[in-house]
Amino acid sequence: PLVRKRGRIMGYEPMNESWQMAGERHETLGQYVAKTYLWMFAGLLVTFGIALAGFVTGAILYVFQVPYATLALTGLELLTVIWLSARIHKLSVGAARGLFLFYAALNGVVFSMYFLIFGVVEMVFVFAATALFFGMMAGVSLIFKLDLSGIRPLLVGGLLFLILFGLLSMFLGSFETVLCYAGIVVFLGFTAYDTTKIRDNYQIFSADPELLQKASVFSALQLYLDFINLFLYIIRLMNRNRK
Numbered sequence: 307p308l309v310r311k312r313g314r315i316m317g318y319e320p321m322n323e324s325w326q327m328a329g330e331r332h333e334t335l336g337q338y339v340a341k342t343y344l345w346m347f348a349g350l351l352v353t354f355g356i357a358l359a360g361f362v363t364g365a366i367l368y369v370f371q372v373p374y375a376t377l378a379l380t381g382l383e384l385l386t387v388i389w390l391s392a393r394i395h396k397l398s399v400g401a402a403r404g405l406f407l408f409y410a411a412l413n414g415v416v417f418s419m420y421f422l423i424f425g426v427v428e429m430v431f432v433f434a435a436t437a438l439f440f441g442m443m444a445g446v447s448l449i450f451k452l453d454l455s456g457i458r459p460l461l462v463g464g465l466l467f468l469i470l471f472g473l474l475s476m477f478l479g480s481f482e483t484v485l486c487y488a489g490i491v492v493f494l495g496f497t498a499y500d501t502t503k504i505r506d507n508y509q510i511f512s513a514d515p516e517l518l519q520k521a522s523v524f525s526a527l528q529l530y531l532d533f534i535n536l537f538l539y540i541i542r543l544m545n546r547n548r549k
Contacts, residue, residue: 391524432544440497468492497533507525
């Protein structure tokens with residue numbers, strides 16, 4: 307990740323406090339946070355817009371008739387995220403934003419399948435529920451200005467737990483419900499944690515406007531992924547309970 311702790315980041319040594327104060331700030335912290343969330347929202351809008359269009363027009367049926375289409379899309383998504391994460395410091399701000407929206411569009415193609423499986427009504431309901439939980443955690447983190455740097459090891463441990471029990475749930479169905487609840491808790495935690503990183507980015511990179519904007523794109527990507535994963539665990543839980 308671009309910013310997970312203070313210190314040397316991507317080969318960039320953050321300026322000390324006196325230098326940061328000397329740098330011109332082109333926007334306030336509130337404006338910076340709002341812009342980051344607007345980019346996250348833009349990514350979600352692209353994803354769900356393309357997913358809904360693919361479902362309504364039936365185009366998604368033709369896409370998934372192509373052999374290995376799902377595997378190819380998944381691989382392209384992973385490559386896009388890895389490339390954006392690894393090259394964020396060398397890309398222009400426009401290129402970083404373009405890659406982020408490209409990833410969101412790819413995800414939209416994949417998400418058309420969920421509209422086929424669950425239907426429009428349930429997808430909209432789960433999206434609203436996800437937005438509510440996500441907004442509550444992000445709001446608490448921003449309003450109370452929480453310092454959540456210490457919970458990162460717990461969140462990483464939670465991810466390892468999800469991977470392990472995700473494999474077990476393929477063979478033991480009884481673990482599915484536990485996995486869903488654990489996934490919701492972990493990504494709610496990541497939502498709060500990544501929200502605090504926006505404020506940290508602003509303080510660390512405020513003297514370098516270009517790097518600050520790149521950090522905003524990366525934060526938007528992190529929050530986008532938090533939202534998407536939270537959405538997927540909620541809809542899996544609803545489907546599990548229905549069964």
